[in-house]
Amino acid sequence: MTSAQPGAKTVKQAIQWMLRLRESGHNPALQQQCEQWRGAHPEHEQAWQRVIRMHQDLDLRAIPGAGLVLQTLETSQRRLHRRQALKLLGGLAMVGTAAWLGNDLDALSGWTADYATSTGERRSFTLPDGSLMQLNTHSAVDLAFNGQQRLIRLKQGELMITCSQAVNMQRPLRVQTRDALLEVFDGRFVARQDSDCTRVSVSHGRVAIHLPGNELLQWIEAGQDWRLDAQGAQRLEHVDMDAMAWSEGLIVTRDMRLFDFLEQVSRYRHGYLGCSDEIADLRLSGVFRLEDPEQLLQLLPQTLPVRLRQRTRWWVRVEGLA
Structure with a gap:
């Protein structure tokens, strides 16, 4: 059965829940009520994900003036009635459409997907056939499950699938x-x-690979890593990162370039993260926790001859010691 799109009424309810939670601060009782609403029907969860995704992606990078509007939303209980706040959020989505599409098509993919995660978020879902799907940070998929097929379309990001032959x-x-x-x-x-x-x-x-325009079937066996692109399929003999570790909230590296490591960490945080050219090839191996990317970065000077230059929370550059 193909996943239905959440209706306008359900999306509006999700927006109302978001505003109530933001206005109340840390309110465990209200958070539990929201969780109950999300779990009451699959449509509620889809609508919630899309509203959260939109709220997090409509920032200063995508829509001029969005920061001011979001500040207004955060204090809407004091400065606006709820109906005004809802109109403001809806208006923001409409007037910013051109800039949003022009600067971040991935944000639109997340908003229109059946399942999506925001930056830094990882979630697990049980599919209609009982298989387990885990989505990594900033990922989006569509489902097409019916009497003829079980199909997942990966629109962006990364997923892990666990399925059984018994199903x-x-x-x-x-x-x-x-x-x-x-x-x-x-x-x-x-x-x-x-x-x-x-x-x-x-x-x-x-796993079997079907490449466009290629009738030959390629199999990926357990323990193998492959790269697929327009040129074909290539087995990777040496990998510098455990591809499965993110499902446990970890980055596990094996003699990984610092540049590549920072590129992976940047997937879990907003803003700029980079390094100077002279230290890009420094290598590091270890186990790093993803729950707090900023704290993770603080570990780098303890393991490598580098320092962090931070202009704001959103702009961090790793440089060599002078």
């Missing part, structure tokens, strides 16, 4: 990425859609 052996579970169609009956794998390729890692079972 509907007649039809494989398929994941469509920009570069290939993946098929599995029984196994666990990660697919990440980068700007120039799709990366696939299998930890259990095996």
Whole structure:
């Protein structure tokens, strides 16, 4: 069954819940009520994800003046009636559409997807067939489950799929990425859609790859990592990061370039994060927790000859020691 789009009434309810939570500060009772509302119907959860996604992505990077409007929303209980706040949020989405589309198409993908996560968020979902889908930071997917197929379209970001052969052996579970169609009956794998390729890692079972225009079927076995792009499929003999570790809230590196490490950390935070060219090739190995990217960055000077230059919370550059 294809996932239905949440109706306007449900989306409005989700906006109301967001405003109530923001206005109340830390209110465990209200948070529990919101969780109950989200769990009452799948449509509620879809609407909630889309509202949260929009709220987090409509920032100063996407819409001029959005920062001021969001500040107004945060103090809407004192300065606006709820109806005015809802109109303001709706108006922000409309007047900012051109800038939003022009500067961040990924934000639109998250808003229109069946399931999505915001920057820094990781979530797990049980699919209609009982399979487990985990979404990494800033990811979005659509589902097409019906009598003929079990299909997941990865629109952006990264997912982990765990499925069992005991569940509907007649039809494989398929994941469509920009570069290939993946098929599995029984196994666990990660697919990440980068700007120039799709990366696939299998930890259990095996996954079939269907490349556009290629009739040959390629299999990815357990323990293998592959890169898929317009040129074809390439097995990666050496990888510098555990592809599965994010599902446990970790980045696990093995002799990884500092530049590449910061590129991965930047996926879990807003703003600029980079390093100077002279230290880009420094290597690091270790286990790093993702729950607080800013605290994670503070560990770098303890393991490498570097320092952090921070103009604001959103602008951090790693430099060599003078």
